[in-house]
Amino acid sequence: MGKEEKGILVVDVGTTKVCALIGEEKEGKLWITGMGLVPSKGLKKGTIINIEEATQSIKNAIEKAKSQAKIPIESIYTSITGSHIKSLSASGVIALKEKVVTPSEVEEVLFSAQTIELPQDRIILHIIPQEFVIDQNRGILQPIGMSGVRLEANVRLITCNRSAFQNLLRCFENLDIEVDGVIVQGLASGESVLTSEEKELGVILIDFGGGTTDVAIYWDNVLRYIFSLPIGGELLTNDLAIGLRTSRIEAEKIKIKNGVCLRDLLEEDEIIELTGIGDRPPRKISKKILAEIIELRIKELIEIIEKELYREVFIDKDPFDIKSKIGSGIVITGGSSLLPGLVYLFEQMLDLPTRIGFPFKLAGLAEETHHPQFATSVGMLLYAYNLQERVKEERKEGIFHKLKKGFIKFLKGG
Ligand SMILES: Nc1ncnc2c1ncn2[C@@H]1O[C@H](COP(=O)(O)OP(=O)(O)OP(=O)(O)O)[C@@H](O)[C@H]1O
Ligand SMILES: [Mg+2]
Structure with a gap:
């Protein structure tokens, strides 16, 4: 980034959290020097439903990241997802x-x-x-x-979808921030958790987040298909709140602490205590029941993914054995990927080797961002950085880019 240090700001607008990261080049490599993580408001299943609330969450995340990395920002990228992708x-x-x-x-x-x-x-x-x-x-x-x-x-x-895109940009306009590019979340996550060998051999990336599950399929080092399902960890929390007759806050806590997505994973049943709602006394529930509720929903999710894979991947081709294209299997990332038993269930049902994807450790805030829920934000930083480096290199050779740098201007017809 030259002598005059300038940073890249990326803002992953997720259903449950907004994560802003600031990246800068030091000693020839990309460092993460600022991070702002706040709960997200005004989104449902990946899409903005309340611009004011979403704007406020974005503002808070950016302010936090900027207070940590005091560097002028050269370019800004945000992310989009939802079943309209x-x-x-x-x-x-x-x-x-x-x-x-x-x-x-x-x-x-x-x-x-x-x-x-x-x-x-x-x-x-x-x-x-x-x-x-x-x-x-x-x-x-x-x-x-x-x-x-x-x-x-x-x-x-x-x-x-045009209006989902415009609503996202409106949040930034409200803050007088000009966005340079919008990156699809599933594509960004692939940048931070997949090795080039996996992309070469063929891989299905699944970002199992809070409101959506984003699926991206690669082979021969190229992204081939991408789609997003309106199913995420929030649905599991809802199921538990209903099934266990408790609040969503309590259900979320129980899910994170005791959630397992496979009943058979529990050799012996365990009894856990649920805080009562209002004045009611605490209740005791079986961990196996908890696992059963989660297992049902996860199995349904895997079946939908499988159906979508067939619909998307086979629609414009002669049917072929997907496994011959997907040599390296499945990588699951996103906050919900941490549910014990998830890898086993995917392997059993889709018959492909599966692993959990943690974002690569960059320099700087490596530990803080080494968690599946930051796959998209770390991936956005890598995507934006690589894009800028490539554009700079090619500019030196006199190549002008209509599509790469400043693609928002291009989308707006400017
Ligand atoms: N240890 C854990 N076990 C199970 N679920 C978890 C765990 N940690 C986080 N989660 C779940 O992960 C979800 C949040 O994941 P993530 O941060 O990837 O979503 P998001 O980016 O906000 O949403 P999306 O990408 O779907 O719009 C929440 O539903 C949360 O309950
Ligand atoms: Mg996400």
Whole structure:
């Protein structure tokens, strides 16, 4: 970031918490030097339903992070999720002027791939190249410098609902903050918990958060599909509150302390005490009942994920064995991934090796952010940092980016 140190601010707006992180480059690497974590208000299942409340949560998180890292901010990114996040295939084609692919022609062909007609209420957030085709040669991932007369790009467009996007930006406008980019949460989480080997071999990333479960699928080092389900840890808390006839606050505490998502994991039953509501005396409940309630909901979630995987992944292809594409299995992250028994249930039901994804440890606030609930925010920082580094490198070579830097301006048509 040069002599004049400047930071990147990322704000992950989740259903249960807003997490702002400030990253800066020191000694040639990315450091996390500021963190602001506050409970989130005004969101439901990943989407803003109350702009004033959401604005206040965002403000508090940013202020906390800024009080820790006193550095001028160069760029700001935020995150979006919700069941309105979709992806679709598109393609673009251009003629090659010099008969050799240049970096700006790659930009041009990607730009042409997003000129697809979409319904008025959708906007494109990310353009993910799937393969380039030069003349008749398919499956090219790095086309620069290759010879040919015709360059085609097959891409995956990640889109979202326009008003959900605008409501998110409105929160920042209310705070007089200009946002440089909006990153889809599932994509960001993949940046901080997946190894490049996993992305190469094929992996299903599942961010099991508070209000949503974001699923991203990679193979051959490329993000192939992404979707978000309106199911998260809050639903488990609700189920427990109803099933155990207690308050949501008590249910949340019990879930974190004693929650298990597999009845059979408990060899012997244990009796736990529930604080009574109002003046009522405490009650005793069996831990097996607790596990049963959670197990039911998790099994339902896994079945929905499986169904969605088939619907999304197989819809535009001949059916093929997903396992041959997903060589490395499943990685679960997000706050709810810590439920004991979850890895076992996923392995049993989807028959794929599964692990919990903790974000990579960066320099600075490494310990504080090394928790699955920070997969998205740490991933956003990595995404933004890598993007800026790449843009800087390419600018040195005289390449102008329409799509990468300042893509908000591009989305607004500016
Ligand atoms: N140890 C734990 N065991 C079980 N659940 C947990 C644990 N720790 C946190 N959770 C749950 O994780 C959820 C919050 O996760 P996370 O911070 O990833 O969500 P979020 O980013 O706010 O929401 P979303 O991404 O869905 O919009 C809460 O529902 C919380 O109950
Ligand atoms: Mg989240």
